[in-house]
Amino acid sequence: MPVQLIETTPSAYSYPLLIKHLLHTPLAHAPDQEIVYRDSVRYTYRTLQQRIGRLANALAALGVEPGHTVAMMDWDSHRYLECFFAVPMMGAVLQTVNVRLTAEQMLYTLNHARADVVLVNSEFFPLLQAMAERLESVKTFVLIHGDHENPEKMQAPVPFAGEYEELLAAAATDYDFPDFDENAKATTFYTTGTTGLPKGVYFSHRQLVMHTMGAATGLGTAPVQGRLHRDDVYMPITPMFHVHAWGLPYVATMLGLKQVYPGRYQPEVLLRLKARERVTFSHCVPTILHMLLNHALARETDLSGWKVMIGGSALPQAMAVAALEKGIDVFTGYGMSETCPILSVAHLPTAKLQAPLAEQAALRARTGLPLPLVDLRIVDAEMRPQPHDGQAVGELVVRSPWLTQGYLKDPASAEELWGGGYLHTADIGNIDANGSIQITDRIKDVIKTGGEWTSSLQLEDIIGQHPAVHEVAVIGVRDEKWGERPLALVVLKPEMDGQVTEHAIRNHAAHLAETLGVSRYGVLMQVSFVKTLARTSIGKINKRFMRENLEAAKAAQP
Missing domain, CATH: 3.30.300.30 (ANL, C-terminal domain)
Incomplete structure (x- = not known):
């Protein structure tokens, strides 16, 4: 007997899982909450909504249509947050360009993704100059004035259709963002592999909304330690070009949090913003945390109460102890570019909150517990599941609603990634009887x-x-x-x-x-x-x- 499908009333709204729907809650609950960029910009969620509409109208006037790719080259900023929403909400695809790649690698990603429009911060003019004549598909460039003292003196390497703020100022605030299939591609970006050409990964509206809900649930249901809630002040210290800054800007926006965007990462700027804006939740790689802990300004800055999720590389226990000694609530989050990215989080059991710092550090540095809807297991070379006894070791493979379904224009690598119907992480580790994961190494x-x-x-x-x-x-x-x-x-x-x-x-x-x-x-x-x-x-x-x-x-x- 076949399954019974629900009957749909003709007037019922099917509610596709689209990025635009993440804006409903903050506009209803926290319209006057702030979004801050360095020392130069401060506005509310009401203004964010208006600027998203202005950006969509400005892009449409430049010829952007559903299915087109809009590439963004900027540091972490309110502008990037606006692009996170406006571009995919139009039905276009946002390409977040890794501005730390070489010019040749960057050129490859833009050509491979067939970017139609590039929004570029003037600070990246030298990179653009090296690529401009070899870009194959780009039709339009939009200028973003960087944080130069005299931006008008910068020599433009290409003709620009306009400057970002001027285009927004001339555009209307209202844009009729349409409904469409929730499986439409929303974003694409490229992995930072250590060999060969970067691989393009991509995510749909449905996947980004599901990741937002899963991450909000996993982080928000922790009893005390590492809990993300509506009173938090959020500042990413993971580039917005890298896996949507781990997807946390979408989570922060859905929850209506105060958000602080630091631009280019400079330790003194990050520490001053942390103190001035009272930042309580961030995420970064161990290298950044190490840099902050050892900066002279850290000695005179109150870092207590700052929840910092570490990913990208293993969190050394010695670094975790150093952070805990400064009052930082440090813990591990695990994922990869192909997984949108968060799969697990290392929250402490309540009973361990008073344990010695060294004991806490060992737990906080673990790979942690899977988020809701994440099926994460360890298998041997023949894909046979291994016991969850904390001893048996195997490769971590995973299923969840937000994993990339392939590599852009690279079906052979995509099939290898998804061998046996599970996404292969190429990490090896064990899982204990409580479901806690510990990665022991990369294969x-x-x-x-x-x-x-x-x-x-x-x-x-x-x-x-x-x-x-x-x-x-x-x-x-x-x-x-x-x-x-x-x-x-x-x-x-x-x-x-x-x-x-x-x-x-x-x-x-x-x-x-x-x-x-x-x-x-x-x-x-x-x-x-x-x-x-x-x-x-x-x-x-x-x-x-x-x-x-x-x-x-x-x-x-x-």
Whole structure:
């Protein structure tokens, strides 16, 4: 017998899950709430609604139609937030351009996505100059005046159809945003892979609305720690070009929160905005948190009560302790570009809120519990589920309503991503009896020594607890006897430079490895002191680049 479909009254409204519907609640509950950009802009949600309408009218006057792609090149700003809504609400596609890519990579993404219109901050004129003559599909450019002292003196590399604020000022506030299929493409952007060309991922209106609801539920139902609620003040410290700033601007807007946009990330600006605007909720990669914790202004800034979700890379336990000591409610969120991105959050059980900081840090640094509607499991190479006992290890694979359904114009890679009907994260880890996930490494970063797997993340956590260590990355290097050996690339704290030996770091690691039950082959680790660690365009540690550099250096030796 077939399932029974519901009967629909002819006059009933089917309510498609479209981005425009996220605006209903804030306009009803918090129309006078503020949206702030650095020191220069402050307006209400009522004004946001008007500016979204103005932007849509201005783009329509420039020829933008449903199905067209509008690319955005800007720092985190109120303008970006307006584009998050206006462009997809028109039925067009918003391409969030990674402005930290090289000009050649950026050119590839714009041509591959077939961008029709590009909105560009004048600060990126040098990049635009390098691309302009080779852009294949762009018909129109819109100028955004950056934060220059004399923007009129900037030499424009292309003809502009107008300047953003002037176009909005001349446009009407009312725009009739239509209903259409909720599976329509809303956004696209490109992964920041460490090898090969960037891959285009894309998300529909339905997926973005579902992710917004899932993230709001997961973050908002925590009893105390890490809870996101209507009285919070939100400031992203993850680029809006990267997975919609983890989707949190959509969540913040739906909830009607005060929002603060910092522009280009400068530690003194971020810390001053945190203090002046009383920011209570942010998210960033460990590199940014590390930068803020070690900035001179942090010593005189009250950071207590600041909830900071960390993602993109593993949260080192030593960094978590340092943040907790300053009163920061730090915790992990997990996801990837292909997952929209949030899949899980590491909220503490209420009973652990008074535990010693080191014990809390270990829990806050876990991968955490899946959000509602996320089916996350660990499997072996044949896709067989592994037990949730906290010991069995496998690859994390996932299903949820907001995962990218493919890679743009790359069906072969998309099929590999979705092998067996689950999205493959390429992360390995375990799940305990309470459903809490712990990633132990990336598949490509795990080190096989003497036939036994050694987690680079565990070794990094151990070395990071040495008081002289500023940063560390552990990679596997080839070894004739052992197959691979761990190599720790260590950046010392400035005052400890030259004061600590490689032998001291190895002894520290060997002692803790034995205590914590890490693979015995971890003691074969080599240590090399470096000045900096290689990173991707979004601040992740780039281990592939490090390995390739070391291999190239060895090959060049006589």
